[in-house]
Amino acid sequence: MKFLFRSVIVCALMVLVQARADTLRIGTGNFPPYFDERGTAGLFNDIIRGVFALMPQHQLVLVPQMSNYRLAHSLNDGTMDGAANIFSASDIKGCRTDGVFRFTDVAVTRKDRQLTVASVADLAGKRVVTYQGAKTFLGPSFAQAVGTGDDKLYRELAQPLMQARALAQGEADVSVGDLYIFLHSIKILGNPAVRADQFAIHPLFPDTYSHMAFREQKWCDEFNAALGKFRKSGRYEALYAQTLKALKP
Incomplete structure (x- = not known):
């Protein structure tokens, strides 16, 4: 026992x-x-x-x-x-x-601006807002297109919500970042006059994974x-x- x-x-x-x-x-x-x-x-x-x-x-x-x-x-x-x-x-x-985990970085513009963004090179000369470190993540062609050194044309912002607000308010021509994060930011802006269908999505970049x-x-x-x-x-x-x-x- x-x-x-x-x-x-x-x-x-x-x-x-x-x-x-x-x-x-x-x-x-x-x-x-x-x-x-x-x-x-x-x-x-x-x-x-x-x-x-x-x-x-x-x-x-x-x-x-x-x-x-x-x-x-x-x-x-x-x-x-x-x-x-x-x-x-x-x-x-x-x-x-x-x-x-898949990330889909895109360029986003307001449809009412009717901007042509068919390639990364088309970002040159436009007011671009994006996330911190974007030049490293998105590669040399992106860095070359936006690398004017002019803070009025290119800004890396700390929060995705800041990017969405800048684009919606006309303070930027293009927002570059992850599609899903951008759409979520538009959703939580708290402005019923700003809707996701008011923006054009330009798929310029290959997907990346973590x-x-x-x-x-x-x-x-x-x-x-x-x-x-x-x-x-x-x-x-x-x-x-x-x-x-x-x-x-």
Whole structure:
């Protein structure tokens, strides 16, 4: 009986240890519509949950509202098992998955201005507002087109909402940035006279991707396998389509 009791205790402890090991704490971001500032909603969180649904060996715990710096730092110090939205240039201790989170940078103009923006070169001479670091992210052709050194023509702004407001109020000719983030910014401007259908979208740039990062290679491998199945199922593109539909009028 003592041996049986001891065996039961050992087995129970093993189950508890295994359950703890299978729980992965994933740090997520804080910018909508990809990450909900208030919790674990948003497109990128939905993608993470969808992929992890195909990884039943792991219990997912999302830790929200983390800046890009905190995400990398928490992964490197072991506070998090994984982190979302990690770019290739980020200095991390661990592994990166295949590209997961898609960004679609576009140029946006007001339809009533009827501006021609058919190529990156067409941005030259126009008043352009964009996000911080855009010249690095969007490459030399963009930097050359906007690189006049004139602050009246080219401005990098701290917040997407500032870009949307500048374009809507006629303080800029073109806003350059992620399509989904721009549409969300228009939606929360709080001005019913400004609608998404008043703007023309110019797809000048190729899509870019950020990654999941994990402390252990086996988790990257498992995530990549599940991500492939998730894409093949059509659910990945469906989430993007649902989000875009919700942002447009």
